[in-house]
Amino acid sequence: xxxxxxxxxxxxxxxxxxxxxxxxxxxxxxxxxxxxxxxxxxxxxxxxxxxxxxxxxxxxxxxxxxxxxxxxxxxxxxxxxxxxxxxxxxxxxxxxxxxxxxxxxxxxxxxxxxxxxxxxxxxxxxxxxx
Amino acid sequence: xxxxxxxxxxxxxxxxxxxxxxxxxxxxxxxxxxxxxxxxxxxxxxxxxxxxxxxxxxxxxxxxxxxxxxxxxxxxxxxxxxxxxxxxxxxxxxxxxxxxxxxxxxxxxxxxxxxxxxxxxxxxxxxxxxxxxxxxxxxxxxxxxxxxxxxxxxxxxxxxxxxxxxxxxxxxxxxxxxxxxxxxxxxxxxxxxxxxxxxxxxxxxxxxxxxxxxxxxxxxxxxxxxxxxxxxxxxxxxxxxxxxxxxxxxxxxxxxxxxxxxxxxxxxxx
Numbered sequence: 001x002x003x004x005x006x007x008x009x010x011x012x013x014x015x016x017x018x019x020x021x022x023x024x025x026x027x028x029x030x031x032x033x034x035x036x037x038x039x040x041x042x043x044x045x046x047x048x049x050x051x052x053x054x055x056x057x058x059x060x061x062x063x064x065x066x067x068x069x070x071x072x073x074x075x076x077x078x079x080x081x082x083x084x085x086x087x088x089x090x091x092x093x094x095x096x097x098x099x100x101x102x103x104x105x106x107x108x109x110x111x112x113x114x115x116x117x118x119x120x121x122x123x124x125x126x127x128x129x130x
Numbered sequence: 131x132x133x134x135x136x137x138x139x140x141x142x143x144x145x146x147x148x149x150x151x152x153x154x155x156x157x158x159x160x161x162x163x164x165x166x167x168x169x170x171x172x173x174x175x176x177x178x179x180x181x182x183x184x185x186x187x188x189x190x191x192x193x194x195x196x197x198x199x200x201x202x203x204x205x206x207x208x209x210x211x212x213x214x215x216x217x218x219x220x221x222x223x224x225x226x227x228x229x230x231x232x233x234x235x236x237x238x239x240x241x242x243x244x245x246x247x248x249x250x251x252x253x254x255x256x257x258x259x260x261x262x263x264x265x266x267x268x269x270x271x272x273x274x275x276x277x278x279x280x281x282x283x284x285x286x287x288x289x290x291x292x293x294x295x296x297x298x299x300x301x302x303x304x305x306x307x308x309x310x311x312x313x314x315x316x317x318x319x320x321x322x323x324x325x326x327x328x329x330x331x332x333x334x335x336x337x338x339x340x341x342x343x344x345x346x347x348x349x350x351x352x353x354x355x356x357x358x359x360x361x362x363x364x365x366x367x368x369x370x371x372x373x374x375x376x377x378x379x380x381x382x383x384x385x386x387x388x389x390x391x392x393x394x395x396x397x398x399x400x
Contacts, residue, residue: 112285
């Protein structure tokens, strides 16, 4: 998959999060409290999603202008592994996973509430793979 | 429902406990240890199922549920102190034949307790005799549980959700997640500090009582190799049984109390 093809998948993700997945994302996974940038990096390519109260306003390739707020950085190998199990906790566990993802931003940027990131990652897996 | 609750003073700490008021059974009195950050209601299912067969006692560790914290409003963060408190609880309750069962951090702790105190039998669920060092990043995560900017409950929502098994009922799932909603950051911090620094493998050979190890196989957090390590170390145990339960996860005591009770009953009556 090329970087631009993956960007198209992120636009599909945007439609999911703002459409059929909005209710669960906002109300069960605390998305309604999230305003700001969330970035997923695949190898060296960042995909930045800008949210306002759980609605994805924009998605583009590139680093957010104010620097990384929250997000995840991994290699293609790490992402492929995640797409198989789709377990955010396992994907970021130092204890279990030698290929654990790198968290972007500070732990306090989202007050250590990773539910929002975890759900966006799971939905991204669906948008990219299913 | 036969479950009743009460308080008992353990080393100066007002400690809340519940019992099913079940009959004395020559196989022992079942004493239950809850998971990290939670409390003794996790054992209601087991207490109800065993109501006509075993006396079951579950209690809240200091700073958990309805038990008072230690001075300074903190929980126990040293595993030896934790084990001593459990034993002192059994003594205060005049339980002379404890079958100590625990899940998660409680499942870890039963190993130390069985190494150190004369328990009649032990049951470890989703537990391990050691935890691989998790480094400073995990330490930071634990430290932040008492940070004024962090909600302990919300920071553990996805984690607890990920630990439930595929066969977990909605009712059990909802209670597990309600448990997340009720957690106290400092209590959770104490338990996870123990979890992060736990290694009692060296003394596993001191365990002589019967040992039952139960694993809900959907629990990604406690892989099977932890059980195998414990089994290899339990060289002097009267007997060791390892039971795998497909479809259930880390909170197996809540997810599948019928299966857990069946396994314990079978184990105690061999």
